[in-house]
Structure formats: structure tokens, C-alpha cells
Amino acid sequence: MSFKFFDKLSQDFSKLLNDKKQYNVVIEVDKGENMKSFTAHSVVLCYRTSYFDKELEDAAMNENHIKTIIIPNISAQIFEIVLRYIYGGIVNIENEETKTIYELMIVANELNMDELSRKLENYLIEFKASWLRTHFSLVYRLIFASNEFKCLKQFYNDIIVKHPNLIFESEDFTSLQETALVSILKRDDLQIEEIKIWDYVIRWGISQNLTLPTNLEEWSKENFITLKTTLQQCLPLIRYFHISDKDIWEKVKPYKKILGKQLWEDLNQHLIFPNQPVKSLVLSARIISTPVLPPRVNKPFSTIINEEHSAEISSWIDRKSTIYSSKNIPYDFQLILRGSKNGFDPKTFWNMCNGHAGTIVIAKVTGTDEILGGYNPLAWDNSNAENTKIETNDSFIFSLKTDNIKNSILSRVKNKSGALWYYDSNFQSIDGPCFGNREFLLRSDVSDFTRDKLCYCGCICADYEKSITTNKYFSIVDYEVFKIVKKH
Incomplete structure (x- = not known):
């Protein structure tokens, strides 16, 4: 022993x-x-x-x-x-921001601390997946500059195969590392047409050689050799024999000089005699999955509120003096974000809700089970260069009745010039939706609304009629954001 x-x-x-x-x-x-x-x-x-x-x-x-x-x-x-x-x-990361944990992983890798780097990598995937998705471009490009982070590479490539536009349609696609592009092209389950993959690969290759003429008719033999050399790792991964005859003729033929002579001859033969064998390697077609819709189940639209609550909120939106019947609600509540599903990082809110107008934010308070919320008739905007007050006459904040709370509280905006705050990129890592002078605000210094009791309902009532809770500082159990859409 x-x-x-x-x-x-x-x-x-x-x-x-x-x-x-x-x-x-x-x-x-x-x-x-x-x-x-x-x-x-x-x-x-x-x-x-x-x-x-x-x-x-x-x-x-x-x-x-x-x-x-x-x-x-x-x-x-x-x-x-x-x-x-x-x-x-x-290593105690309990109170560290997710960005700090990510930077620590990078540094641990640079300092050859494999044990620590791998531990942090697995932690981010298991517990901070929403942050990784939100910071897709930042993380994806950096990890592919290294030979490490195999689990993160797998995590991101699994996302890309289902949503290839995340990378192919991004503004900085052409600056993608070759190793990253190759790893994507190797995937048999990449959910995109082969001819589109060809177009993206050609675009990427040309962008690596800024001296190439913009007009293809002006290209010399040397220009084609340059492009072929640039794409030598990518071209063998294209599934040429699964591109339509029309696309081969219209889109591949103009670049036939970057293909091997045998491959081009085999493609021509395949156009005429599709059932005859060819000498070139024929890769299998990518597996494009057709989603099978499960049987429809009438699941609750919310994990926080019920039909009675949605009827009450709908009445407030329409400024009705009486509450709509739960069977006669004129609006659909379409879920945009749920904290327990998408994460509680403030940036997740700003990224997922950006551009959505006519939304309800609903939060369940830890310990008291209070349900607090706010209505924003305008579109959320995460592109402000500085913190900005947003003006509207139609927003309101509220507290909903529950088993423990007898009556709902409605508080309409009274100072329209301070109805909402839209934060700049620096504050978006701390502050989520904010109504009035912090009269309803979801906030966290550790990128998690559930943890540090910094969510806030001020009692000053500078911008709204009344306070919706006596519980000034709190954390939340969960929150949801719904887009309110008029039924036809």
C-alpha cells in the first residue's frame, strides 16, 4: 500500500x-x-x-x-x-470569463502544457459551446493555425458541414488557412452542392494570388499553373463526377487547364458515356441528408410562461383594457433564444437577437420564481459604436402573476427618450437587454446571467411608470426571447 x-x-x-x-x-x-x-x-x-x-x-x-x-x-x-x-x-477557472479560459488554453498550448491545454479544450466544448458558436470566426481561424486542438477542430467542422455558409459566405472566407479549407473539403457529409464547392475553391485560390488578371480570357499558361499550384491540396478533394453535365461545361471547363489531362478526358467521356469506367479516381458523392421531420407534438411554447401569460402580454401590446382569452390570442410567440439551450452569455443575446423587432424578453428569478420581462417594439442592434439610448413610446416592462404572486405588474415607458439601451461591443460582453435606467437589466461580469447576481431592477423609475420587483439585484434560472408575430 x-x-x-x-x-x-x-x-x-x-x-x-x-x-x-x-x-x-x-x-x-x-x-x-x-x-x-x-x-x-x-x-x-x-x-x-x-x-x-x-x-x-x-x-x-x-x-x-x-x-x-x-x-x-x-x-x-x-x-x-x-x-x-x-x-x-x-487551475481555478470558476470565476474566470470564458474569453480568459480560451486565452489560457491558447497560452498553455504555446508553452507546451499539453495536459492543461487539452483539459481546457474539453471544458470549453462541454460547458461553453454557446460561447464557441458566438465567437466562431475568432476561434476557428486561430485553432487551424496550429497542429493541436483536434477536438475543437472536430467541433467546428461538425457545425460547418451542417451550416457551410457560416464559413463559405463569411466576409473573410478568402483569408481562411489552407489546412482549414482542406479539412472541410475532406468531409463526406458536407451539406452543399459540389458545384458550389468548386466555385468557392476557385474563388479562394484566386484570392491567394492578387496578380492574376481579373478577366479569365487574359490568363496566360503561367497564370493557370499558379492557380493549380495554389490549389494542389484542394483539387483532388472535389467530387467532379457528381457535378451536373451543364455545370461541368459552364463552370469547370473554363479552368480545365488546372486539372490533369487524364481527368479532363475522363470528364468528357463521362458526359457522353456515363456508365463506362474511367481511369481517374472517382470519389463517392457527398451524403446530403434530407431532414426527416418528427411527428408533431404539442410541446409547450415556453418553459417559463403559459398561455394565460401570453394572452396578458398580447393585451398589453395592443393596449387593451381587458385581457384576451387564452383561446383568442392574436399573436404567435416565436422563440428566438432560450438561455438553458443557447447559453447565458450576454453576447449570445446580442448576436442571436440582432435585427429582430417586436420582441419579449422573459426571465425567471432565482430563489423567488418571479417572472420579469420587457417588450421592445424596435429591432435590437449590436452594431452601435457607443452605448446608445433608444427612443420609443411603446415599450413596457412587467412582472407576471404566478402561484406565489397574485397580480401581474405592468409598467409602461414614461420617458420615451430613455426607453432602451443598446450597448457597444465592449459592454455587450457584460450587459444584455436593458430597459430604461436599468429598470430591467440582465447583466453578468462572468458571462453567465445565472451566476453572479448582477441582473438589476432599479427602483428610481426614471423612465418607466413603476418598479416591477422589490428584488433589486438577482440572478436568473432561465430566460427566453420571443418574436411577437401577428397571426393571419
Whole structure:
């Protein structure tokens, strides 16, 4: 039998971080005013990661026998977490923003800390999938610049095969790394017509060579060779024999010089004698799935409110003095976002609700089961350069009756110039929908409305008629955003 005392060992090694006598390494991270120095011990660094083993081997030693390593591309905040991991084997990310966890994963990979990098990668996929989807472009391009992050690559490619326009129709598609494009083209289940794949590949290849003439009729033999060389990893992955005869003639033929002579001859033969064998490799057709709709089940439209609530809200929208019957509601409540499904990051709200007009935001408060909400007749907009007050006469906030609360509260806007706040990109990582002077606001400093009790209902009543709750600060159990659409 062996006794293991890893906790005590971790604690003792962690104390070394505060040792200012025995250190022999200084590590400078970040740059400019944010530059910070950390002291460390070479024997610990070398045995914990090969990165520092190499850096210390190359670093010069001063007269005090101390070596200095400079890493300007890592922030002090991230490196402090890294050092705690190196010395104590502990990483506490409970109160860290998702962006910080993502940056920590990148740094751990750069510093050859495979164990930590893989752990954070799996954590992001399992618990922060909504953030990964929201920051698709940022993360996808970076991970394909590395040979690592296989799980994240699989995660994103699984999304792309179902929604290929996310990448092919993005503004920066042509700046996609070749390795990323190749990994997509290899997928048998890519849900897009083959001729469109051909068009995108040609577009990508041309964009890598800005000197190519814009008019194809002006291309020289050398121009075609240039494009063929650029696309040498991509061209073998096109399923040529599953492109229609018309598209082969109209779209592939103009670029036949970038194909092998044998392939072009076989394509011509296939056009005339489709059942005869060819010499070229024939890849199988991509598997384009046809979604099978499950039997319709009358599921509740909301996990928070019922038909009676929707009838009451509809009456408020139409400014009726009496409440609509639940069997005679003139609006459909079409779900845009549900926190328990799509995530509780404020940015998720701004990205998914952007452009939607005539919406209801509904939140269930933790602990009290209060149902709070607000109606915005205008379109949400996530493109503001600065925090902006939005004017309307028709918005309102409310608290709905429940088993524990006898009566609903309706509070209409009274100061139309301050009816809503639309936040700029910096604040969108903290603040979600905001009605009035924070008279109903979903907010979180840790990118999760359920965690830090920063959601707020102010009692000043500067912009709305009355307060909808006495519970000033709170977190939420769940929230939903519905688009309110008039029934035909």
C-alpha cells in the first residue's frame, strides 16, 4: 500500500511562488505599461514544461546568476494562472470569463502544457459551446493555425458541414488557412452542392494570388499553373463526377487547364458515356441528408410562461383594457433564444437577437420564481459604436402573476427618450437587454446571467411608470426571447 499526499505537496510547492530569496529566473510578460515581472525557479520550470527548458538554455545569466525570459505576447493575468498551475498543479477557472479560459488554453498550448491545454479544450466544448458558436470566426481561424486542438477542430467542422455558409459566405472566407479549407473539403457529409464547392475553391485560390488578371480570357499558361499550384491540396478533394453535365461545361471547363489531362478526358467521356469506367479516381458523392421531420407534438411554447401569460402580454401590446382569452390570442410567440439551450452569455443575446423587432424578453428569478420581462417594439442592434439610448413610446416592462404572486405588474415607458439601451461591443460582453435606467437589466461580469447576481431592477423609475420587483439585484434560472408575430 502507498500513501499519497498530493494536496500537501501542491500547497508546499505553491509557497515557492512567494519565495524572493532562492529564485534564479525572472519572467517578463506583456508589454508597455502592462509589463509585469514574475520570479521563478529554473528547476521547477524545466521539469514542468519543455518550453522553459529550451528558453532557459538560450537565456543569458547576469552577475547575480539570474536568467531573464521575456514573453511579451502573454498577459500578466494569464501568466499568473499559468504559474499557479506549474507550481501547484491547480487551475481555478470558476470565476474566470470564458474569453480568459480560451486565452489560457491558447497560452498553455504555446508553452507546451499539453495536459492543461487539452483539459481546457474539453471544458470549453462541454460547458461553453454557446460561447464557441458566438465567437466562431475568432476561434476557428486561430485553432487551424496550429497542429493541436483536434477536438475543437472536430467541433467546428461538425457545425460547418451542417451550416457551410457560416464559413463559405463569411466576409473573410478568402483569408481562411489552407489546412482549414482542406479539412472541410475532406468531409463526406458536407451539406452543399459540389458545384458550389468548386466555385468557392476557385474563388479562394484566386484570392491567394492578387496578380492574376481579373478577366479569365487574359490568363496566360503561367497564370493557370499558379492557380493549380495554389490549389494542389484542394483539387483532388472535389467530387467532379457528381457535378451536373451543364455545370461541368459552364463552370469547370473554363479552368480545365488546372486539372490533369487524364481527368479532363475522363470528364468528357463521362458526359457522353456515363456508365463506362474511367481511369481517374472517382470519389463517392457527398451524403446530403434530407431532414426527416418528427411527428408533431404539442410541446409547450415556453418553459417559463403559459398561455394565460401570453394572452396578458398580447393585451398589453395592443393596449387593451381587458385581457384576451387564452383561446383568442392574436399573436404567435416565436422563440428566438432560450438561455438553458443557447447559453447565458450576454453576447449570445446580442448576436442571436440582432435585427429582430417586436420582441419579449422573459426571465425567471432565482430563489423567488418571479417572472420579469420587457417588450421592445424596435429591432435590437449590436452594431452601435457607443452605448446608445433608444427612443420609443411603446415599450413596457412587467412582472407576471404566478402561484406565489397574485397580480401581474405592468409598467409602461414614461420617458420615451430613455426607453432602451443598446450597448457597444465592449459592454455587450457584460450587459444584455436593458430597459430604461436599468429598470430591467440582465447583466453578468462572468458571462453567465445565472451566476453572479448582477441582473438589476432599479427602483428610481426614471423612465418607466413603476418598479416591477422589490428584488433589486438577482440572478436568473432561465430566460427566453420571443418574436411577437401577428397571426393571419
